[in-house]
Amino acid sequence: MYQVQRVSRSEFVPIRHLDYHVRLWGEPVPGQAPLVLVHGWMDVAASYQFVVDALSHDRHVIAPDWRGYGLTAGSPTDNYWFPDYLADLDFLLDHYAGSQPVDLVGHSMGGNVVMFYAGVRPERIRRLVNLEGFGMPATRPAQAPGRYARWIDELKSLHRGEMALKAYDGPDGVARRLMKTNPRLKQDQADWLAGHWARPNAGGQWEILGDAAHKIVNAQLFRVDEVLELYRRISAPTLVVEASDNSLDQWWQGKYSLAEFHERLAAVPDLRRALIEDAGHMLHHDQPQALARLLEGFLDAA
Numbered sequence: 001m002y003q004v005q006r007v008s009r010s011e012f013v014p015i016r017h018l019d020y021h022v023r024l025w026g027e028p029v030p031g032q033a034p035l036v037l038v039h040g041w042m043d044v045a046a047s048y049q050f051v052v053d054a055l056s057h058d059r060h061v062i063a064p065d066w067r068g069y070g071l072t073a074g075s076p077t078d079n080y081w082f083p084d085y086l087a088d089l090d091f092l093l094d095h096y097a098g099s100q101p102v103d104l105v106g107h108s109m110g111g112n113v114v115m116f117y118a119g120v121r122p123e124r125i126r127r128l129v130n131l132e133g134f135g136m137p138a139t140r141p142a143q144a145p146g147r148y149a150r151w152i153d154e155l156k157s158l159h160r161g162e163m164a165l166k167a168y169d170g171p172d173g174v175a176r177r178l179m180k181t182n183p184r185l186k187q188d189q190a191d192w193l194a195g196h197w198a199r200p201n202a203g204g205q206w207e208i209l210g211d212a213a214h215k216i217v218n219a220q221l222f223r224v225d226e227v228l229e230l231y232r233r234i235s236a237p238t239l240v241v242e243a244s245d246n247s248l249d250q251w252w253q254g255k256y257s258l259a260e261f262h263e264r265l266a267a268v269p270d271l272r273r274a275l276i277e278d279a280g281h282m283l284h285h286d287q288p289q290a291l292a293r294l295l296e297g298f299l300d301a302a
Contacts, residue, residue, distance in 0.1 A: 003190035008046070008063075010071070015091045016084075017079070021045070021071035022092070025053035025061040027051050033103045033126045034096060035299070038089065039065040040098065040108025040133075041087035042210045044070035047107075050189065051284050056293035058136050064088075066110075068211035070168060070196070079154055079216045080299040085113045086120060093124055103299050104236075108132050113197040117232030118238070127299050132281050132293075134248060135254035139221035155189040158219065163212045169204035174198045186277070186285040193285075226248050231267035238271050239298045243279040272298075 006026070012019045023045040028034065037048045046061035050059055067088060068074035075084070104125050106114035111133015117127045139147075157163055170173050174194035179185050185193075198206045245251060248258050265271055274294055281285040 002050075002186075002188040004049060005056075006049075006058070008049070008052075012027050012071075013092065013095055015088055015095075018073060018075060018088075020067070020088065020092065021047075021065040022096075023063045023065070026058045026064075028060045032060065033101055034094075035059045035061045035091070035103045036239065037061060037136065038104075038106045038110035038113060039063070039066065039069070040106075040110045042208070043107070043110075044067070044196055044209060046070070046191065047282060049085040049192070050288035051292050056289045056292070056296060062092075062102075063159065064092055065209075068214055070209050074211040074213065077213070078119040079151075079213050079219075080211075081181070082113075082116075082218065086117050089113065089117055090121060092126075097124075101236075103127045103129075104209055105129040105295065106131065106133055106185060108281065115238075116227075116234055119188070119233040122233055124235075125218075128238045128296060129298065130238070130240045131283060132241070132243060132247070134261045135224075135227060135257075136222040137252055138200060138224045138260075141221070144221055147217065147221060148219055149179055150217050154216045163215050165208045165212050167201070167207050167208060168198065170206055171198070175206075180295055182280060182282045183284060184283070189285060217287075228264060228267045231232075232269070233266050236270070236286065237298075238268050239294075240265060240271065240273045241283070241294065242273070242275055243281060243283040243286070244275060244277045245280040247281045 008023045008025050010021050011024060013022055039045055039047050045065045048063050065072040066085060069081060098281065101124055104114045111130040112135055114128060115130055118128045168177065171194040174197060174250060175190035178190045178193055198208050200205050246258055248256060276283045276287050276290055284291055
């Protein structure tokens with residue numbers, strides 16, 4: 001089993017009618033910005049443990065489980081809306097940071113959240129890091145009727161039980177699933193993550209701590225013009241980190257490319273990019289030491 005170096009503690013914070021689970025490492029340091037880490041789709045806050053352990057010095061780290069993930073219960077609805085993540089984050093920063101700007105890091109879906117949030121609340125961010133948060137392919141207005149129809153059809157599929165997440169006989173099965181998704185994940189890491197990524201149900205089956213409703217397509221189209229306006233309002237120095245293994249080609253089959261994402265990044269006023277070698281999309285699992293050094297170099301720079 002993976003040996004944790006820095007032990008976290010859990011808190012539950014009332015946020016917008018939900019008991020939000022937040023994982024914390026370290027204590028607040030006067031004059032030092034809190035480090036806020038937000039996870040991606042079908043992930044949990046504990047996923048950052050390997051990077052926190054790899055930091056060369058203690059930081060006050062705040063990592064929430066997004067609504068419907070980990071130990072944060074899902075909202076009383078049958079689907080999720082991206083703006084809710086922005087509002088949830090704002091309420092969480094009110095609670096933990098007040099008016100103090102934070103260092104904000106997001107992975108994958110969380111990387112998209114932090115980029116949008118930094119355009120909405122630029123004054124709240126001291127430094128911004130996007131880990132493999134690429135956004136989505138551009139859409140056209142003509143796609144709207146089909147998108148709404150697909151959204152309704154998927155809601156019906158969810159209610160018929162056709163979108164349920166697979167359960168596993170035990171944590172070993174969960175660990176195998178994690179390693180199948182990410183072949184670079186080490187056995188000890190997978191064994192440790194399994195206990196945070198899933199829990200046994202009343203029947204003894206291990207269920208993923210993620211609401212199946214997250215699988216439903218967003219009813220609204222992804223508007224690149226809106227994204228670029230948000231990017232232009234980011235005032236914090238911004239670091240975009242990519243893995244050496246490009247996942248976009250596999251995900252989008254030519255509908256969206258890394259080159260298109262880089263074109264969008266030209267709208268960010270103060271941008272730098274970095275590459276983590278020998279890593280895939282879950283680069284915080286694949287190369288936690290390299291990522292920790294990169295983060296510290298950026299966050300601690302004058």
